[in-house]
Amino acid sequence: xxxxxxxxxMSPDYEENIAKADAxxxxxxxxxxxxxxxxxLFEYPYFCKRExxxxxxxxxxxxxxxxxxxxxxxxxxxxxxxxxxxxxxxxTCYFNSLALIDRDGxxxxxxxxxxxxxxxxxxxxxxxxxxxxxxxxxxxxxxxLGIGICWDQWFPETSRILALSGADILMFPTAIGSEPxxxxxxxxxxxxxxxxxxAQNVMxxxxxxxxxxxxxxxxxxxxxxxxxxxxQYGEVxxxxxxxxxxxxxxxxxxxxxxxxxxxxxxxxxxxTDLYHDLLLVDPRLGR
Amino acid sequence: xxxxxxxxxMSPDYEENIAKADAxxxxxxxxxxxxxxxxxLFEYPYFCKRExxxxxxxxxxxxxxxxxxxxxxxxxxxxxxxxxxxxxxxxTCYFNSLALIDRDGxxxxxxxxxxxxxxxxxxxxxxxxxxxxxxxxxxxxxxxLGIGICWDQWFPETSRILALSGADILMFPTAIGSEPxxxxxxxxxxxxxxxxxxAQNVMxxxxxxxxxxxxxxxxxxxxxxxxxxxxQYGEVxxxxxxxxxxxxxxxxxxxxxxxxxxxxxxxxxxxTDLYHDLLLVDPRLGR
Numbered sequence: 001x002x003x004x005x006x007x008x009x010m011s012p013d014y015e016e017n018i019a020k021a022d023a024x025x026x027x028x029x030x031x032x033x034x035x036x037x038x039x040x041l042f043e044y045p046y047f048c049k050r051e052x053x054x055x056x057x058x059x060x061x062x063x064x065x066x067x068x069x070x071x072x073x074x075x076x077x078x079x080x081x082x083x084x085x086x087x088x089x090x091x092t093c094y095f096n097s098l099a100l101i102d103r104d105g106x107x108x109x110x111x112x113x114x115x116x117x118x119x120x121x122x123x124x125x126x127x128x129x130x131x132x133x134x135x136x137x138x139x140x141x142x143x144x145l146g147i148g149i150c151w152d153q154w155f156p157e158t159s160r161i162l163a164l165s166g167a168d169i170l171m172f173p174t175a176i177g178s179e180p181x182x183x184x185x186x187x188x189x190x191x192x193x194x195x196x197x198x199a200q201n202v203m204x205x206x207x208x209x210x211x212x213x214x215x216x217x218x219x220x221x222x223x224x225x226x227x228x229x230x231x232q233y234g235e236v237x238x239x240x241x242x243x244x245x246x247x248x249x250x251x252x253x254x255x256x257x258x259x260x261x262x263x264x265x266x267x268x269x270x271x272t273d274l275y276h277d278l279l280l281v282d283p284r285l286g287r
Numbered sequence: 288x289x290x291x292x293x294x295x296x297m298s299p300d301y302e303e304n305i306a307k308a309d310a311x312x313x314x315x316x317x318x319x320x321x322x323x324x325x326x327x328l329f330e331y332p333y334f335c336k337r338e339x340x341x342x343x344x345x346x347x348x349x350x351x352x353x354x355x356x357x358x359x360x361x362x363x364x365x366x367x368x369x370x371x372x373x374x375x376x377x378x379t380c381y382f383n384s385l386a387l388i389d390r391d392g393x394x395x396x397x398x399x400x401x402x403x404x405x406x407x408x409x410x411x412x413x414x415x416x417x418x419x420x421x422x423x424x425x426x427x428x429x430x431x432l433g434i435g436i437c438w439d440q441w442f443p444e445t446s447r448i449l450a451l452s453g454a455d456i457l458m459f460p461t462a463i464g465s466e467p468x469x470x471x472x473x474x475x476x477x478x479x480x481x482x483x484x485x486a487q488n489v490m491x492x493x494x495x496x497x498x499x500x501x502x503x504x505x506x507x508x509x510x511x512x513x514x515x516x517x518x519q520y521g522e523v524x525x526x527x528x529x530x531x532x533x534x535x536x537x538x539x540x541x542x543x544x545x546x547x548x549x550x551x552x553x554x555x556x557x558x559t560d561l562y563h564d565l566l567l568v569d570p571r572l573g574r
Contacts, residue, residue: 115556135561136570154553156443156487161564165571182550189486189551192521196483199476200443234479263469264476266441269402270568274422277448278565281557283423284452 001142001254003169004028004036004247005227007240009212010045017043018070020245025078028247035081035142036247039210039227040150040173041096042085043067046210048175049219051126059089062099062110072105079103081142085149085173088112093129098149098173100138109138113149114158121180121221124151135161143168143254146203150174153190153207157278159197163267168254170197170205177210177223187224191236199234202261204252206230211243232257288429288541290456291315291323291534292514294527296499297332304330305357307532312365315534322368322429323534326497326514327437327460328383329372330354333497335462336506338413346376349386349397359392366390368429372436372460375399380416385436385460387425396425400436401445408467408508411438424454430541433490437461440477440494444565446484450554455541457484457492464497464510474511478523486521489548491539493517498530519544 006024010017021038028036041047047055060067071084081102088097096113112131116124135158137144146167152158153172162170176190191207198205211225228239229250238248261267277283293311297304308325315323328334334342347354358371368389375384383400399418403411422445424431433454439445440459449457463477478494485492498512515526516537525535548554564570 114558114561117552117556119552130558135564151556154487155557156447156483157557157562157565160443161562161570164564164567164569184550186551188522189489189520192482192486194483195479196443196481196485196487196521198483199479200441200483202476233476234483235475263471264473265404265406269404269438270442270444271401271417272566272568274401275444275448275566277422277451278444279559279562280451281559282451283448 002032002034002249002251003206003229004033004249005206005229005238005240006036006038006208006247007211007225007227008039008042008245010042010210012045012216014043022074024247025074025080028249029078029080031249033080033249037083037171037173037206037208038085039208040085040175041087042210045214045216046175046221047217048124048127049121049214049221050217051123052217055127056094059087059094061089062097068099068101068107071101072107075101075103076105081140083145083147083171083173094127095131096124096128096149098147100140100145100147102140108140111138111147111149113152115151115155117151119181121219136165137162137167146170148172150176154193156197156200159201163201163203167203168257169252170201170203172207174207174209175223177221180219180221187226191226191228195230195234195236198230198232200266202232202264202266203257204230204232211245232260289319289321289536289538290493290516291320291536292493292516292525292527293323293325293495293534294498294512294514295326295329295532297329297497299332299503301330309361311534312361312367315536316365316367318536320367320536324370324458324460324493324495325372326495327372327462328374329497332501332503333462333508334504335411335414336408336501336508337504338410339504342414343381346374346381348376349384355386355394358388359394362388362390363392368427370432370434370458370460381414382418383411383415383436385434387427387432387434389427395427398425398434398436400439402438402442404438406468408506422448423452424449430455433457435459437463441480443484443487446488450488450490454490455544456539457488457490459494461494461496462510464508467506467508474513478513478515482517482521482523485517485519487553489519489551489553490544491517491519498532519547
């Protein structure tokens with residue numbers, strides 16, 4: 001099964017972003033991709049840079065989204081499995097969501113981002129209610145896809161739960177770059193957290209990030225790209241740079257990977273009787 | 288606080304192994320170490336290479352162990368915090384255990400390895416009952432030490448639980464090397480799993496492994512060394528090679544690290560309401 005990681009810079013023009021994404025999808029398809037992972041919230045500049053009520057107008061209902069309808073058509077036309085990140089408007093609140101569209105245009109699953117960050121430049125708690133879909137892989141014609149969204153990728157719980165439920169691969173659309181206040185360069189830290197999830201679950205992992213300096217909206221964030229893919233040992237087997245748009249193709253044999261996973265007994269030897277503390281905020285208090 | 292990672296080859300001669308470990312401790316102390324992490328089961332060759340009832344005689348009672356008494360004395364003499372891995376004989380079963388000895392010679396905690404591997408060359412399930420001490424850091428004069436033992440290091444649950452309970456650092460004595468049947472070279476996989484735990488928990492991590500080809504006991508395993516230490520981003524800041532005995536010193540400022548951990552909200556943003564699947568063997572069955 002062939003997957004493509006991607007990266008692109010976004011402009012304030014919706015149509016321009018969609019056209020750019022579509023061109024990447026078409027090229028990746030020509031190179032044999034079965035499934036292409038676009039970055040998080042690729043329809044727009046990363047509006048979470050600032051807290052601004054006007055940006056709630058960008059959200060669309062899952063059942064009535066021009067973006068999803070467009071990608072349902074394109075999935076059929078190109079024969080691609082497409083995890084599409086979008087800003088979702090539900091009846092009473094808003095989510096950072098992803099719809100998995102299969103090659104037949106059918107939406108196979110909706111995932112709402114579970115872990116929501118906040119802080120200067122990344123004010124997601126202002127926009128998004130923490131997801132209520134739970135964490136589980138979505139079956140598709142490209143395998144059981146273990147999909148989280150951006151900040152989810154930092155939490156070993158996300159990847160472990162996806163693996164326990166039979167994911168073949170871990171996939172994270174992302175928007176991460178400079179830190180306006182701390183100045184921290186989080187790139188290696190970001191990559192190491194995911195290298196770990198890949199290695200710990202003996203499973204490949206894909207991350208697609210955006211690139212570009214976005215200084216609209218009165219806040220500046222430079223997204224660092226470096227979209228990457230790992231093998232089942234957490235080794236990086238494809239990695240893009242910090243400023244090139246496009247994609248990279250990686251290929252996996254999920255049947256062989258399932259067999260190999262059996263030879264490394266980390267799932268056999270889990271101690272579920274000892275893990276209760278994982279459900280607690282502060283184990284010292286027992287809750 | 289200064290920590291030393293170490294590595295050494297073991298001989299069939301107990302006294303020789305203890306003397307070698309003691310020389311490493313004395314040298315590391317001269318270089319300023321506060322706490323030195325020796326490898327797993329350093330008293331003996333890795334007897335788990337084979338299933339042989341005779342090796343149960345190597346185990347000692349926690350309350351009456353010549354090895355622990357020796358290191359209690361040495362901890363006082365050198366002023367070192369010493370996590371000492373040993374083969375423990377309890378009234379009805381046996382454990383792969385570790386006693387944390389503080390600089391005053393007091394045993395601050397006993398940990399029994401939670402995750403027990405098995406397979407050709409690593410027949411630990413034959414010898415060790417899975418630990419019943421639970422997973423929690425042990426307070427010492429060198430900080431709150433988040434200690435697991437070898438195979439524990441592969442499980443993101445181990446490190447996460449240690450971090451949730453306030454560990455300052457993650458530490459894993461280890462015995463890992465060649466795989467007699469699959470031929471797998473697990474070194475990078477091994478390191479990547481721990482790089483991940485370090486990055487995911489924004490916390491340094493130490494691993495001390497043994498070296499040397501052990502072809503006693505009718506089974507051959509070549510231990511690959513590469514003891515290493517990370518910073519709080521999972522970056523390797525010290526690493527040994529595959530055949531040199533000795534130690535490397537790394538220094539951490541736990542107060543500064545605790546403050547920095549606060550600036551990266553991965554503990555703030557956990558979704559304990561979504562993690563129940565972590566307590567299950569097969570989430571599809573709900574148990």
